[in-house]
Amino acid sequence: MSSAILREVGLRDGLQSIARVLPTEHKLAWLxxxxxxxxxxxxxxxxxxxxxxxxxxxxxELVAVARTLPGLVxxxxxxxxxxxxxxxxxxxxxxxxxxxxxxxxxLANLRKTPDEVVAEIARIVDLRNSSGSRxxxxxxLSTAFGCTIQGEVKPAEVLRLVQAVLEAxxxxxxxxxxxxxxxxxxxxRLFEQALRVAGDKLNCGHFHDTRGLGLANLMAAWNLGITRxxxxxxxxxxxxxxxxxxxxIATEDAAWLFASMGVSTGVDxxxxxxxRAQAAQWLDGETLHGTLWRAGLPKTLRxxxxx
Amino acid sequence: MSSAILREVGLRDGLQSIARVLPTEHKLAWLxxxxxxxxxxxxxxxxxxxxxxxxxxxxxELVAVARTLPGLVxxxxxxxxxxxxxxxxxxxxxxxxxxxxxxxxxLANLRKTPDEVVAEIARIVDLRNSSGSRxxxxxxLSTAFGCTIQGEVKPAEVLRLVQAVLEAxxxxxxxxxxxxxxxxxxxxRLFEQALRVAGDKLNCGHFHDTRGLGLANLMAAWNLGITRxxxxxxxxxxxxxxxxxxxxIATEDAAWLFASMGVSTGVDxxxxxxxRAQAAQWLDGETLHGTLWRAGLPKTLRxxxxx
Numbered sequence: 001m002s003s004a005i006l007r008e009v010g011l012r013d014g015l016q017s018i019a020r021v022l023p024t025e026h027k028l029a030w031l032x033x034x035x036x037x038x039x040x041x042x043x044x045x046x047x048x049x050x051x052x053x054x055x056x057x058x059x060x061e062l063v064a065v066a067r068t069l070p071g072l073v074x075x076x077x078x079x080x081x082x083x084x085x086x087x088x089x090x091x092x093x094x095x096x097x098x099x100x101x102x103x104x105x106x107l108a109n110l111r112k113t114p115d116e117v118v119a120e121i122a123r124i125v126d127l128r129n130s131s132g133s134r135x136x137x138x139x140x141l142s143t144a145f146g147c148t149i150q151g152e153v154k155p156a157e158v159l160r161l162v163q164a165v166l167e168a169x170x171x172x173x174x175x176x177x178x179x180x181x182x183x184x185x186x187x188x189r190l191f192e193q194a195l196r197v198a199g200d201k202l203n204c205g206h207f208h209d210t211r212g213l214g215l216a217n218l219m220a221a222w223n224l225g226i227t228r229x230x231x232x233x234x235x236x237x238x239x240x241x242x243x244x245x246x247x248x249i250a251t252e253d254a255a256w257l258f259a260s261m262g263v264s265t266g267v268d269x270x271x272x273x274x275x276r277a278q279a280a281q282w283l284d285g286e287t288l289h290g291t292l293w294r295a296g297l298p299k300t301l302r303x304x305x306x307x
Numbered sequence: 308m309s310s311a312i313l314r315e316v317g318l319r320d321g322l323q324s325i326a327r328v329l330p331t332e333h334k335l336a337w338l339x340x341x342x343x344x345x346x347x348x349x350x351x352x353x354x355x356x357x358x359x360x361x362x363x364x365x366x367x368e369l370v371a372v373a374r375t376l377p378g379l380v381x382x383x384x385x386x387x388x389x390x391x392x393x394x395x396x397x398x399x400x401x402x403x404x405x406x407x408x409x410x411x412x413x414l415a416n417l418r419k420t421p422d423e424v425v426a427e428i429a430r431i432v433d434l435r436n437s438s439g440s441r442x443x444x445x446x447x448l449s450t451a452f453g454c455t456i457q458g459e460v461k462p463a464e465v466l467r468l469v470q471a472v473l474e475a476x477x478x479x480x481x482x483x484x485x486x487x488x489x490x491x492x493x494x495x496r497l498f499e500q501a502l503r504v505a506g507d508k509l510n511c512g513h514f515h516d517t518r519g520l521g522l523a524n525l526m527a528a529w530n531l532g533i534t535r536x537x538x539x540x541x542x543x544x545x546x547x548x549x550x551x552x553x554x555x556i557a558t559e560d561a562a563w564l565f566a567s568m569g570v571s572t573g574v575d576x577x578x579x580x581x582x583r584a585q586a587a588q589w590l591d592g593e594t595l596h597g598t599l600w601r602a603g604l605p606k607t608l609r610x611x612x613x614x
Contacts, residue, residue: 151607181605183567184526211605212560212598213567215523219491246602253519260490260520289598291519295553298488298518300458 003227003264005041007204008034008251010232010279011062012043012077015055017238017246018286024058026282028065033278034233035069037271039251042066043075043096043230047083063090079110084124088133097121097139098176099165101158102147105178109142114157118164125169138172139165140206144190146181155190162197172201176230177217180210180247184220191224206230207249208237209289214249215257229254234276235289250290252276256297269297310534310571312348314511315341315558317539317586318369319350319384322362324545324553325593331365333589335372340585341540342376344578346558349373350382350403350537354390370397386417391431395440404428404446405483406472408465409454412485416449421464425471432476445479446472447513451497453488462497469504480509483537484524487517487554491527498531513537514556515544516596521556522564536561541583542596557597559583563604576604 011030015022022030027044034042044066045059059076066074075094078084087095099117100106106114121139128135143150144158162173175194177187187205194202205221207214207229218229235250255267269292276293318337322329329337334351341349351373352366366383373381382401385391394402406424407413413421428446435442450457451465469480482501484494494512501509512528514521514536525536537555544555562574576599583600 146605146607148605148607179605180602183564185568209598210602211563211567212522212557213564215519216526216564219523219526247598250519256518257490257520257523260518261492291516291554291596295487295517298453298455298486300453300455 004222004258005228006039006251006254006265006267007041007043007075007228007230008039008233009043009230009248010234010236010251012045012056013230013248014232014236016046016053017236018055018283021055022282024061027058027062030233030275030279031062031066032069033275035072037268037275038266040071040266041073041075043077046077046079047086048077048079060086060090063092067091078124080120081123081127084127088128088131088135092135094136094138097124097137097170098142099139099161100142101153101161102143102150104150105143105147108149114161118161118168121165121170122168129169136171137169138174138204139170140174140176140204142176142178144175145177145186146179148179155193158190159193159197162194162202166198166201172203173198174202174204174206176206177208178206180208182207182217183213184216187217187220188224191221191226195224202226204228204230209235209247209249215253218249218254218257233272233279234283236283236286246287247289250292253290253292256292311529311565312535313346313558313561313572313574314348314350314382314535314537315346315540316350316537316555317541317543317558319352319363320537320555321539321543323353323360324543325362325590328362329589331368334365334369337540337582337586338369338373339376340582342379344582345573345575347378347573348380348382350384353384353386354393355384355386367393367397370399374398385431387427388430388434391434395435395438395442399442401443401445404431404444404477405449406446406468407449407454408460408468409450409457411457412450412454415456421468425468425475428472428477429475443478444476445481445511446477447481447483447511449483449485451482452484452493453486455486462500465497466500466504469501469509473505473508478508479511480505481511481513482509483513484515485513487515489514489524490520491523494524494527495531498528498533502531509533511535511537516542516554516556522560525556525561525564540579540586541590543590543593553594554596557599560597560599563599
């Protein structure tokens with residue numbers, strides 16, 4: 001029985017793409033529900049200025065509660081040194097630093113070139129090391145498979161940046177199809193090349209389901225030995241600077257995929273579907289995604305029987 | 308540049324699962340639109356008694372028009388000898404004979420045991436051969452990955468039936484996840500075993516997207532060399548005797564998957580999306596599926612650039 005890790009990023013990637021500000025009490029119920037359903041890595045928010053993303057202004061509060069949940073890796077997105085200071089201050093377990101492989105997306109998203117972001121990552125590593133913090137630093141290589149603004153993103157540029165952030169001292173790196181341009185062949189090729197550069201420091205895939213290929217892309221990475229994937233409850237998600245990039249992989253669908261294959265994720269899918277139903281009420285009127293919720297688990301077959 | 312065949316089965320598998328009877332003129336527009344969009348194999352209906360499936364009562368009319376469309380393989384589903392007589396009479400190019408690997412589903416769907424169906428298939432082969440018809444005979448092994456009624460279906464039983472129908476004289480065989488129970492690992496294992504039995508006579512995969520795994524399952528079969536897949540425009544579809552088995556793979560999503568990977572299907576995706584929009588009007592009020600239609604094709608990247 002092999003295992004996989006689903007990183008729930010709905011509270012960050014999901015909610016940042018939805019205009020409404022979900023009340024903190026609903027977010028905390030979501031966080032607790034996700035933990036109770038067995039998710040053990042949750043990205044609870046971003047340390048981005050509240051004027052840019054008011055939806056995530058209560059990130060510190062969420063971290064404080066997340067840290068009390070047994071066995072949970074509490075992750076926050078951090079766009080710059082200032083955000084890293086806060087992540088260290090609140091004692092997050094992991095900070096996810098986005099780095100756009102697309103020059104145009106990098107400027108739109110962070111107002112910095114990719115190389116300027118690499119330099120900032122080096123400063124964040126220094127800060128973390130000098131502060132004595134044990135917060136892990138992971139770089140998410142966004143727009144690694146293409147960009148809605150720039151179009152094509154060269155694999156060579158992605159690989160150069162993977163190398164650069166590891167040299168800058170990042171602990172881990174993941175590849176992200178931020179805009180839903182990837183297909184399984186692209187995923188196989190790029191992950192294979194990036195694994196040669198990063199080895200087991202490359203340990204996350206972030207796929208959107210914008211055009212239906214999310215789980216097929218996940219499988220392509222899984223087949224190369226990647227075992228950790230971002231996903232959002234109800235398949236929400238997007239990027240404020242990637243128009244039309246809707247829909248992460250739905251956590252519940254990914255959990256079913258793995259359960260069916262006999263791969264342990266620790267997730268109680270029925271509990272996750274119940275949480276999805278609750279989130280659907282909180283997000284009433286928003287477009288949700290995912291497929292499993294409609295049919296539910298197979299009624300005449302237990303996942304274990306399929307393993 | 309490799310190629311794949313998408314068999315559009317919406318007019319049969321899709322419409323049989325929808326209670327309303329779509330007027331023949333709309334079906335003909337759908338048929339012509341699918342052909343104009345580049346689809347070259349279309350299952351236009353079933354030769355099932357009209358009292359059982361009034362939605363498909365005009366199948367002969369559709370075959371007549373389909374036969375005038377250049378380069379089109381006209382397929383019909385045929386449940387028994389009587390249906391086969393009609394398929395031969397109207398000169399369909401291909402008859403698809405369903406054979407449930409699940410004993411319980413076979414009884415519910417055709418009121419025959421699987422072995423009785425195999426015997427009927429042998430009679431159909433004899434009829435075809437003695438009539439001088441050139442209609443190809445393909446057996447679709449349904450519920451090959453599990454059954455909503457019976458639960459588990461043993462791979463050994465599937466393989467036994469594959470062997471039996473080839474011995475009975477079927478030209479080709481495909482494996483169908485009629486109820487959406489398959490996952491990529493099951494698909495890899497069963498197709499691998501069945502290919503050892505059937506060789507290149509196994510040349511079709513039929514996957515439902517009931518729980519979101521449709522395209523991941525398709526990729527698992529594609530990775531083993533299977534290049535022909537059933538799909539329904541707008542991801543409609545189901546089985547009258549498989550409750551909750553909603554949603555075939557959406558043709559437009561599968562077409563995008565292949566286009567993105569540089570695999571030729573001959574399909575003009577924009578034309579297919581326009582047809583989907585039209586079908587959505589005809590089927591107003593029905594639950595449609597699929598993902599690509601929402602975002603459309605990538606605006607800043609041509610599929611060819613991804614190959």
